[in-house]
Amino acid sequence: MAERRRIVRQWREGDARALVTLVRAEGSSYRRPGAHLLVGAEGAYAGSISGGCLEAEVVRKAGWMVRAGARVERYSTMFDDTAEIPYGLGCGGVVDVLIEPAETAECGAYLEAMERSLGGKGFAVVTWLPEDGRKLARVAFAADGGVVFASAGLSAGEIASVWVTNGATGILADTSDVFVERVSAPQRLFVLGAGDDAMPVVRMAALLGWNVTVADGRAQMARRERFPEAERVIVATDVAELGMGARDAVVVMSHSYEQDRGSLTGLLRDGFGGFIGLLGAAHRSSLLVSEAAAALGLSVAECCARVHAPVGLDLGGDGPEAIALAVVAQVQGWAQGREGAARRLTAEFVAEQIARDGASRYLRAQCAVATSELPER
Numbered sequence: 001m002a003e004r005r006r007i008v009r010q011w012r013e014g015d016a017r018a019l020v021t022l023v024r025a026e027g028s029s030y031r032r033p034g035a036h037l038l039v040g041a042e043g044a045y046a047g048s049i050s051g052g053c054l055e056a057e058v059v060r061k062a063g064w065m066v067r068a069g070a071r072v073e074r075y076s077t078m079f080d081d082t083a084e085i086p087y088g089l090g091c092g093g094v095v096d097v098l099i100e101p102a103e104t105a106e107c108g109a110y111l112e113a114m115e116r117s118l119g120g121k122g123f124a125v126v127t128w129l130p131e132d133g134r135k136l137a138r139v140a141f142a143a144d145g146g147v148v149f150a151s152a153g154l155s156a157g158e159i160a161s162v163w164v165t166n167g168a169t170g171i172l173a174d175t176s177d178v179f180v181e182r183v184s185a186p187q188r189l190f191v192l193g194a195g196d197d198a199m200p201v202v203r204m205a206a207l208l209g210w211n212v213t214v215a216d217g218r219a220q221m222a223r224r225e226r227f228p229e230a231e232r233v234i235v236a237t238d239v240a241e242l243g244m245g246a247r248d249a250v251v252v253m254s255h256s257y258e259q260d261r262g263s264l265t266g267l268l269r270d271g272f273g274g275f276i277g278l279l280g281a282a283h284r285s286s287l288l289v290s291e292a293a294a295a296l297g298l299s300v301a302e303c304c305a306r307v308h309a310p311v312g313l314d315l316g317g318d319g320p321e322a323i324a325l326a327v328v329a330q331v332q333g334w335a336q337g338r339e340g341a342a343r344r345l346t347a348e349f350v351a352e353q354i355a356r357d358g359a360s361r362y363l364r365a366q367c368a369v370a371t372s373e374l375p376e377r
Contacts, residue, residue: 001118001186001209006046007038008115015040016102018062019110022049023072023129023179027093034181038102038111039063049097062099070100070136072129098129098136098179106138109149113140113183120211123148123183126162131177186211187335190242192263193254193279194221194233200324201251202227208332215242217259239266249275249331251311257288265292268303275334277311277327282345285309286353289345301347308334309345 010016020037022029030051037047037055039062048055054075065071076094100107106127113123121143128137137151139159150159162178187210191198194216205212206229214230216222217237224233236242237259244250250272252263260278267276278285285307293303312326313333333339 002207003036003047003209004114005118005209007036008111008118010038010040010044010046011102011111012115015044016111017041018066018102019100019107020047020049020058020062021098021100021127021179021181022095023098023127024096025093026095029093029095033179036114049095054095054097058097058099065099066101070098070104070106070130072096072098072131098127100136104136105149106136106151109138109140113148117183117185120185122185124163125181125183127179127181129177129179134177187331188213188245188248189331190215190244190248190250191230192216192239192250192252193256193259194218194223194226195253195255197320197323198253199227200321201253201327202230204324204328205331206230208328213242215239216254218254218256237262239263239272240270244272244274246273247335249277249334251277251279251327251331253279253311255280257284261288261291264288264307265295268292268298268306269296275331276307277330278307278309279311279323279327280309282310282349283353283356285345286350290350290354299347300350304345304347304350307345308343310343312343314343 016038018039020039022031022033022035025031025033030053031049035047035049037045037049037058039045039059043059045055045059049058057075065073074094074096102111110125113125117123123143124141126139126141128134130136137154138149139147139151139154139162140149141163142148145163147159162180187208189205189210189212191201191212191214194214198214202212202214212230213232213234214222214227215234215236217235219235222233222235227233234242239250250267252260252267254260254263260280264276264278278288280288289303289307289309290300293300308330311330312323313330315322315326315329317323317325330339
């Protein structure tokens, strides 16, 4: 997603000669189909289609390659100096890349869909590849299936053949000569807590191109200058004000027991279906979950199933940056459907913790951060 931002920035600055898209990959490939490279003037480029193997060659030749229009080029990354396909670099795969001139309406539609996706709108872009004498053609669909762009000459039947509505979602058909890409909106992360340890979380999420919102009820901490990479910095404690959706991720990490309990209770009460991460020791998290469950009339097991606590993959290390890496890595895994062996509370573990120290009022007194005592930052 950060790569997409760089591509859009270079395009809007007027430095765009050709757009390169990885459309097929056989064998080992560093990038997956859908990777993009925008080639500008005098060797400038944004994005990548490999791990550095192909960029120099493609950037050097892209300008003259598209003089007659878009084309598909095949590159081998095998160790084979005798192969007819250029050029073996040992990565172990064969890739096809679409190279198209940037000044066409089709390329402009693609880049505009990228730009609009960064603002939260999802698109599906379908491209008929320039093969067997057929010129490149393209149609872009909005999330609701509406056509926002279609190449001249495409019939209604051709457009309908690559989009089949199914309720509120669309199912796209893919064939050997049609490349389909979903241009999704960036992952959204809500960091509920504006302490110092939230700063590396926001920085790392921003490096991935995510849209990050920081919210905290303490105005002296929830300040824009503390979180320049965040999209929004808000003074708020009511999660209902933040406009979260089912694809969003939330990390509760204010270090104020009362504020964290309010945030967690609000998320569970409102039926938030995205990622809920709770930072803190397992004992503290157990008490928070048990009190939120009691306040909402839910079972502890139900709440444990919805909360990732302690949040963060068990990567080892110490300090804010190491913790931030573990947290962001877990959210990334969740967003990609590859969460793996994440740590989770269970009802049995919570019961053990409560039985060991049922004096939650004492723990709250130890963990709560009084607003009046916070230093100015």
